[in-house]
């Protein structure tokens with residue numbers, strides 16, 4: 362009798378749990394029919410508009426994946442471009458539904474902003490770029506240098522930490538707009554430019570003579586970059602988190618935008634669950650059962666997105682490094698979709 366009672370309470374809780382889809386952002390996004398993603402103002406490979414004004418990049422693909430989950434249509438998204446300093450206020454004040462903007466996940470950001478990190482879509486580290494004619498081989502030779510960084514970034518803090526730890530002096534030049542930071546560096550106002558290595562590679566590829574600049578070998582910090590949502594709407598948080606995990610799992614399982622239709626016939630239970638052939642995952646998220654099929658079909662798996670935007674198929678030609686799958690020498694690891 363007692364056991365029966367407990368089971369009944371458990372079932373009631375479960376029902377309440379599945380009704381928790383009534384999150385304010387989840388509902389608002391569903392109602393308006395598109396996702397508003399807060400992105401950067403333009404970092405090639407991550408998020409940048411092309412000559413026709415179409416936004417592409419790894420962070421844009423994540424935004425498209427979220428749209429595919431919600432609407433079965435990856436084109437149902439809009440962007441709000443922000444500087445590093447503006448991005449958190451933009452999310453807090455509801456200017457967007459999700460931050461998909463090369464944002465490092467840190468304890469302070471998770472605990473003091475009313476926001477929450479929902480995963481990692483690029484494992485990065487910070488580095489320093491200098492002009493080649495400075496003839497510097499290591500950051501340890503940069504004592505007394507003037508270093509340009511962008512306001513409101515982890516870069517600002519890591520810079521001070523590293524120079525202090527190495528007992529070197531430096532002069533920071535802290536500027537809000539990315540193009541002004543780059544301008545100050547190129548014009549010689551700063552000896553060095555510090556940022557996430559991926560973004561630095563992106564900036565370097567857009568300079569007039571990229572070969573005149575070198576990225577020094579040091580890694581200054583861990584920068585796990587990923588999306589954030591406002592706290593208090595777990596249904597929405599889950600849509601963001603699991604859209605990303607669907608892309609990562611699809612890569613691990615070998616499901617691509619090219620073969621996803623054949624994969625519907627796969628006998629692998631993991632693939633059947635991912636693609637909604639075995640239903641349940643969509644219902645749990647509060648979306649259609651084809652949510653992950655739509656992501657893979659329209660956006661691609663994580664590896665395809667990486668390759669196209671920042672990897673061998675892009676101007677940046679970044680190696681996957683840490684962003685390879687956990688069983689291929691990296692640390693990308695999709696949590697189980699089950």
Ligand SMILES: N[C@@H](CCC(=O)N[C@@H](CS)C(=O)NCC(=O)O)C(=O)O
Nearest residue numbers: 401402444445464465514515539560
């Ligand atoms: N990952 C770091 C740095 C992110 C960041 O804002 N980097 C700059 C340096 S390239 C950037 O993306 N700027 C582009 C913009 O302001 O739109 C953080 O989260 O603080």
